[in-house]
Amino acid sequence: MIDLHCHILHGIDDGAKIMEDSLKMAKQAVSEGIDTIVATPHHQNGKYINEKNDIVPRVSALNDYLLQENVPLTILPGQEVRIYGELIGDYRDGKILTLNQTNKYIFIELPSSQVPRFTEQLLYDIQIEGLIPIIVHPERNSCLIENPNILYNLVNTGAMTQITASSLTGRFGNKIKKFSWDLINANLTHMVASDAHNLSGRNFHMQEACEWIASEFGIDTLYMFYENAESIVNGYACFKDTPEKVRKKKFLGIF
Numbered sequence: 001m002i003d004l005h006c007h008i009l010h011g012i013d014d015g016a017k018i019m020e021d022s023l024k025m026a027k028q029a030v031s032e033g034i035d036t037i038v039a040t041p042h043h044q045n046g047k048y049i050n051e052k053n054d055i056v057p058r059v060s061a062l063n064d065y066l067l068q069e070n071v072p073l074t075i076l077p078g079q080e081v082r083i084y085g086e087l088i089g090d091y092r093d094g095k096i097l098t099l100n101q102t103n104k105y106i107f108i109e110l111p112s113s114q115v116p117r118f119t120e121q122l123l124y125d126i127q128i129e130g131l132i133p134i135i136v137h138p139e140r141n142s143c144l145i146e147n148p149n150i151l152y153n154l155v156n157t158g159a160m161t162q163i164t165a166s167s168l169t170g171r172f173g174n175k176i177k178k179f180s181w182d183l184i185n186a187n188l189t190h191m192v193a194s195d196a197h198n199l200s201g202r203n204f205h206m207q208e209a210c211e212w213i214a215s216e217f218g219i220d221t222l223y224m225f226y227e228n229a230e231s232i233v234n235g236y237a238c239f240k241d242t243p244e245k246v247r248k249k250k251f252l253g254i255f
């Protein structure tokens with residue numbers, strides 16, 4: 001299994017702190033059936049700046065270490081880019097990493113409680129540049145929870161999305177768990193990943209989430225997520241069902 005989103009590189013963001021943490025995370029990943037991780041350090045989120053040239057050598061160093069420690073896990077380069085105005089210019093300047101450097105898919109993080117006004121235009125411009133934007137953890141954005149049609153419009157105009165395993169397992173609460181369920185149901189998400197930061201509060205939970213997806217949505221949905229993850233690291237086209245609007249359920253006619 002491939003994990004597309006993980007803060008396993010040590011010492012560069014709020015994920016692993018030292019190499020030993022990276023090693024422990026790698027072993028946990030392997031125990032959950034993960035054989036490939038795309039390392040996606042934060043970039044431009046107001047706290048951390050990790051450009052392509054900071055990330056690529058660290059990925060090689062971790063791969064060497066895992067080989068030496070006999071851990072059967074491959075790390076690929078990636079980046080979690082907070083949405084910002086100069087993103088495309090910085091991509092052209094070689095500061096932005098596409099997932100596994102295939103020049104095809106790029107992880108875009110929105111602020112946690114809003115969707116900036118320029119989002120739609122920027123996601124469009126990214127596509128004009130020849131890239132496909134993948135919005136990470138939309139289920140944790142409070143603005144999207146309140147206004148799921150905003151996400152519908154972004155997906156309908158070509159963006160993809162990634163949900164987080166621990167959102168599905170309920171670590172972020174029932175509201176986020178329910179919204180994750182809604183997003184899968186409405187074809188508004190296309191892959192699941194861990195976004196693991198450590199082995200305590202922000203662990204992988206991939207195995208548990210995958211079991212839950214298979215039991216709630218069927219094995220076909222799970223395989224679609226697996227295949228999309230594989231297509232993404234290879235730079236191939238993904239499978240996308242036609243997006244639908246999230247239907248807000250009415251309870252006892254109160255709303």
Ligand code: FE
Nearest residue numbers: 005007080195
């Ligand atoms: Fe992340």
